[in-house]
Amino acid sequence: MNATESHESRLLVVAPEPGLRGSLTAQLSLAGYLVTSAATGAAALRLLGEHHIDLIVVDVEIPDMPALAQDRPDFTGTPRPPVLCVTACELLGTLVPVLGTEVEDYVTKPFRDAELLARVQVLLRDRRMATAEVRHGDLLLDEITCQGRRGDRPLDLTPAEYRLLRHLMLNAGRVLSKEQLARHVWQESRGDNTVERLVSRLRQKVDETPPALIHTHRGFGYTLRQ
Secondary structure (H helix, E strand, O other): OOOOHHHHEEEEEEEEHHHHHHHHHHHHHHHHOOOEEEOOOOHHHHHHOOOOEEEEEOOOOOOOOHHHHOOOOOOOOOOOEEEEEEEEEOOHHHHHEEEOEEEEEEEEEEOOOHHHHHHHHHHHHHHHHHOEEEEEOOOOEEEOOOOEOOOOEOOOOOHHHHHHHHHHHOOOOOOOOOHHHHHHHHOOOOHHHHHHHHHHHHHHHHHHOOOEEEEEEEEEEEEEOO
16 A cells, blocks of 8 residues: 555544444554544534544444435535445445445455455545645645646646645645654655745745735644634
């Protein structure tokens, strides 16, 4: 598995049983994915509102699953994350929509680690092929040409600025520390001043068109939001 692809993807694990939830989280984390977990559907919905999620791995035994049909997250303007179900059921057609998006694949209990990881990798690859752009309001990044736009205005981005902006957009609304940003952009720690200079250059390009999208949270880091 390509390490760069893995670290770009955030997975949400939803399972009520602590042992299964911990096992799934550990397996996927060891494979290099960023993993967030929840024990209930309600907690999963809250996390979907707080994070950009690329794939949901869910145990269909979560107790409040039926209620989710009436309280689905709003994915307007962003692709709905695919769902991989962990289930004792052997027919995909019998599984209901989960967390506001359709079930695209499943593994039956008990399953092998290699099978789980292979199915995750396929779903993420298919999602990347279907999604050629990242969008937040009037801000757009084309992932094929690596070009950016703010409304009708093209953004002349350096590779580092592109990586920084993409990471901020994929985590829109979340405060990211300078250390987190440095490790994502350069795959290593950098001094605070280096990160500040890069953010400043990016802000001059992105926020030339109002309203401002890149915001500083003093003592914490930066976030992209409207």
